Amino acid sequence: MSRSAHSGAAVASGTLPVERLERLWGWGRTSSATSYVYRPSTPEGVLQVFELARAHGATVGLRGAGQSYGDAALNAGNICLDLSCMKRILAWDPGQGIIHVEPGVTIEQLWQYAIEDGWWPAVVPGTMFATLGGCLGMNVHGKNNWAVGPIGEHVVEFDLLLPNGEVRRCSREHEAELFHAAIGGFGMLGCFLSVTLRLKKVHSGLLDVEPFVARSLDEMIEVFEARMRTADHLVGWVDGLAQGGQVGRGVVHQANHLGPGDDPEPARTLRVDRQTLPATLMGVVPASVVWRLMRPFMNEIGLRLINELRYRWSRASGRRVYRQSHAAPVPELRAGVARCAGLQDAAGARAAERPPGTARRPQAPPRGPLPHVPCRRRVLAGARVQGHRAEPPATLGARRRVRRAGPRGRGPPLLREGQHDDRGDGAPRLWRGTDRAFPRAQEALRPRGAARDGPVPAAP
Ligand SMILES: Cc1cc2nc3c(=O)[nH]c(=O)nc-3n(C[C@H](O)[C@H](O)[C@H](O)COP(=O)(O)OP(=O)(O)OC[C@H]3O[C@@H](n4cnc5c(N)ncnc54)[C@H](O)[C@@H]3O)c2cc1C
Structure with a gap:
């Protein structure tokens, strides 16, 4: 199961179906790779992918939700076995x-x-x-x-x-x-x-949360060491832009579970729909637009200002203990913060794109084993979810070939020598460019929103 996860490696030769080619990204958007992607929904399907890999001499890289920051879930030029449809x-x-x-x-x-x-x-x-x-x-x-x-x-x-x-x-x-x-x-x-x-x-859907302001990194470490004995959870926010003696200043939050009898209404607080914070800030500003409001501050001066305000506000608020649900913050806020930082959280971003007032309210799941939910049709990450277009082919020749092949999504499939066309909807064009440019040309020709959830082909 060895993997070459860096981007730009040659696509495995052989007869793996080109429709399976997809460009995948690490969560941090710093690395991407084009792989033959399979999303089986049963253990038998997983076994078939391994057999297929053996038959074609390809390596298999595993992928869950692709939430690793770097390239851990990428496998350039080979098979990427995405397990996200096995979710029962x-x-x-x-x-x-x-x-x-x-x-x-x-x-x-x-x-x-x-x-x-x-x-x-x-x-x-x-x-x-x-x-x-x-x-x-x-x-x-x-x-x-x-x-x-x-x-x-x-x-x-x-x-x-x-x-x-x-x-x-x-x-x-x-x-x-x-x-x-x-x-x-x-x-x-x-x-x-x-x-x-x-x-x-857990005996309640709530936790007791207590903040501690630390004036320096030394103080923050002291707070951690002192609170470890009594805390269930500890997390520190560090002002990464503070200077001088204030380097490492920030706020530590301690969260503790409630004991039996501490919550007067556990049946209510343990409900799934009580676990998300309101979809608006202070009951007015929809959380889904917060990232837009924060955008002007996404530079050094703006971030210094925000950090300063947050730090001062925490000091002024003192050490008041409050109760908070387990699952916070709301996905809309998370997505907004990720966008502001120039990152992409596809699932959160989709939630953020919903009109205000229609934020997701998770329903209590049915009891007993869950029925199988068919996997959503995936689209090329660069084409729709993140609103980016696939990069154009690298060389002039490659660009010309793509143009000749017709408008996006309507041209005949672009194949490398030795690959077969199993769509049967047009005479394939043979690619004669470089290995490096091939995946990009392939992407540029791919029909928008093409289904990729078809059955795993049986190993020859
Ligand atoms: C906003 C954010 C916050 C995070 N916070 C934390 C944190 O607090 N603590 C922490 O530890 N991590 C944290 N992470 C990292 C993240 O939790 C891990 O990278 C996690 O492994 C991602 O899970 P995934 O399902 O997306 O796996 P992927 O990123 O898809 O894969 C991760 C690895 O698991 C392997 N893998 C996937 N599925 C299988 C399988 N079925 N069998 C065998 N191997 C498999 C892959 O080959 C890969 O090596 C954070 C990430 C983000 C984006």
Whole structure:
């Protein structure tokens, strides 16, 4: 399962269908790669992709939700096995808080499913869009790492598909070495097909939150060390632009779970729809437009001003304890902040594009194993979701060939020597440009919004 994840590597030769070619990005938008992308929705489909890879001598790179900042979920020129369509909850024991899920289930799906029974994932990274497979692959940490360890500590067992096609059930008792190596193994040892996880019991949908202002980095570290004994979660905001003796100043937030009986109405606060903050700021400004208001401040002077205001406001507010839901901030705010920073959070951005007042209100999921929900049709990330166009082909010759092939989406398929056209909707044009320019020309000709969720072709 070796991978070449840097962008620009040559596309694997052979007869993998060109319709599968897709350009994928890391979350930080600093790296991208064109791969043959497969999104199976069953374990059999995953096995078929491995067989296909073996038959074509291609490598397989695994991808969950692609929330890794860099290139961890990219596999240039080879197969990218995207597990995001394997998102069924297979079994749930609300008495013990033990859940058995497919690897594409996200952290958000997990808590939405379990919270009304009084359970919450023991470890939650800073994004809720990450999948369980990706979280295990990276052994992610939460804001309580010193107390409960990373997510691997809460895994009961998993099924791992090895590159040779074998499926092994691993736990601390059986296949212990593989169990410990695959957690945090970057998907290099095999593919998680299902995961059994132990969740944390919660007695309320709220947490007690207390802020502490730190005037310097030393003070911030002191606050952390002092609060670790009593806190369930600790997170620090650091003013990265402060200078002199104020370097590292900021605010530490401590959050603690409520004990049994501390919340007078646990049944209400544990409801899924109580877990999101209001879709407006101060009841007036729609959260979805906050990023527009913040845009003028996205420069050094503006950020200094915001940091200064935030720091002073925190000092003026003092150490008041308040109660907050587990799941905050709202996706719209997250998306706005990401946009301001020039980053793209596709799922959040889609939410932010909804008209004001129609913000997502998650519905309580149905009890019992979830029915299979067909995967959304994907579009080329650069073409629609982020509103960017695919880059034009690099060379003049390549551009001319693309122009000759007709308007975008209507030209015949562009193939490399040895590749076959299985669309049968026009005589293919043979690509004679460089390896580097080929994926771009391919993208430029791809029909907009073309479906990529077709069945996995059987290995020849
Ligand atoms: C806003 C934001 C905040 C974050 N905060 C935190 C944080 O607080 N703590 C933290 O630890 N991380 C954090 N992260 C990083 C993120 O949680 C991890 O990168 C996580 O692994 C992403 O999960 P994913 O499903 O998107 O996986 P991907 O990014 O798609 O893949 C990650 C790795 O897992 C492997 N993988 C994916 N699926 C499988 C599978 N089924 N079987 C085997 N391997 C697989 C991939 O090959 C890859 O190596 C944050 C990321 C963002 C964008």
